[in-house]
Amino acid sequence: MSEAQDLPPGVDPTVPSAGRLYDYYLGGTEYLEVDRLAGDKIFATVPELGDIVWSNRGFLQRASKQLAAEVGIRQFIDIGAGLPTRNNTHEAVQSVAPDASTVYVDNDPMILAHARSLLEGVDNTEFITGDLRDPDSVLGNPELRSLINFDEPVALMMAAVVHFVSDEADPWGLMKQYMNALTPGSYLCLSHITSDNVPPEGVAAFLSVYNNASENLYFRRRQDVERLFDGLELLPPYDGAEPGVTFTGFWGAEDPEAADSDGSRWGLCGVARKP
Numbered sequence: 001m002s003e004a005q006d007l008p009p010g011v012d013p014t015v016p017s018a019g020r021l022y023d024y025y026l027g028g029t030e031y032l033e034v035d036r037l038a039g040d041k042i043f044a045t046v047p048e049l050g051d052i053v054w055s056n057r058g059f060l061q062r063a064s065k066q067l068a069a070e071v072g073i074r075q076f077i078d079i080g081a082g083l084p085t086r087n088n089t090h091e092a093v094q095s096v097a098p099d100a101s102t103v104y105v106d107n108d109p110m111i112l113a114h115a116r117s118l119l120e121g122v123d124n125t126e127f128i129t130g131d132l133r134d135p136d137s138v139l140g141n142p143e144l145r146s147l148i149n150f151d152e153p154v155a156l157m158m159a160a161v162v163h164f165v166s167d168e169a170d171p172w173g174l175m176k177q178y179m180n181a182l183t184p185g186s187y188l189c190l191s192h193i194t195s196d197n198v199p200p201e202g203v204a205a206f207l208s209v210y211n212n213a214s215e216n217l218y219f220r221r222r223q224d225v226e227r228l229f230d231g232l233e234l235l236p237p238y239d240g241a242e243p244g245v246t247f248t249g250f251w252g253a254e255d256p257e258a259a260d261s262d263g264s265r266w267g268l269c270g271v272a273r274k275p
């Protein structure tokens, strides 16, 4: 856990933040006491919380690696990146394509400060501050543009971040805006928390924490997550499956039955190609 007196500018130690809470759920070290107390309230009602977040991480890693290894994508923009400590996008893709570029984007000042030092000396990788709800500013960022060539396909990673965007901010329109900026053959990889068929008291526990956090959380039903992929061609999530959106544990799983778990069923995800 970080000490409140050593905080980077812009960090409010009295309000839990989406980025630091996630680090706490994953068993990291970049959270504050306020995050631990808030996170423990959810753990008390949702004991599978660790499984939820690791299942989501598994999706992100399998999807990015598959796009690098099997499709040949060499450029990754990872929005709502979180803290790139372990098994992050640049490591997954550089393990199969050492020349692949990754630009991480996040709006949490604590994440930015730690990420920049963690990534020092790592080739073809940048971390920039930016807000998903402002695509022009994210995609126009000069550091991003120094690594990403918009004439070549890009994989846009949006893992566990669009559920921080309200209906009023129009996440469906935002996805269209991002994908319109990318060349055909680009991909959207997205995961999103769902309230479908999960215990309502668990949903209430999440909401009571995020109603008082840096970002509100918006649970969505499957049909509203599917709409985020409108105009794109969804891939089959695993061998033998129909193309579509699935639970995070299933995507890219060698043995989907074994990958199924209570935690995985809190997250819907998909990978889709821009035709």
Ligand SMILES: C[S@@+](CC[C@H](N)C(=O)[O-])C[C@H]1O[C@@H](n2cnc3c(N)ncnc32)[C@H](O)[C@@H]1O
Pocket: 018, 019, 020, 022, 056, 057, 060, 079, 080, 081, 082, 083, 105, 106, 107, 108, 111, 130, 131, 132, 133, 158, 159, 160, 161, 164, 215
């Ligand atoms: C739940 S974490 C997900 C991290 C990583 N993508 C993953 O799936 O493992 C969500 C991250 O999105 C960031 N975030 C939330 N709202 C954002 C926004 N509007 N723009 C950019 N980043 C945002 C938070 O700071 C946090 O680091």
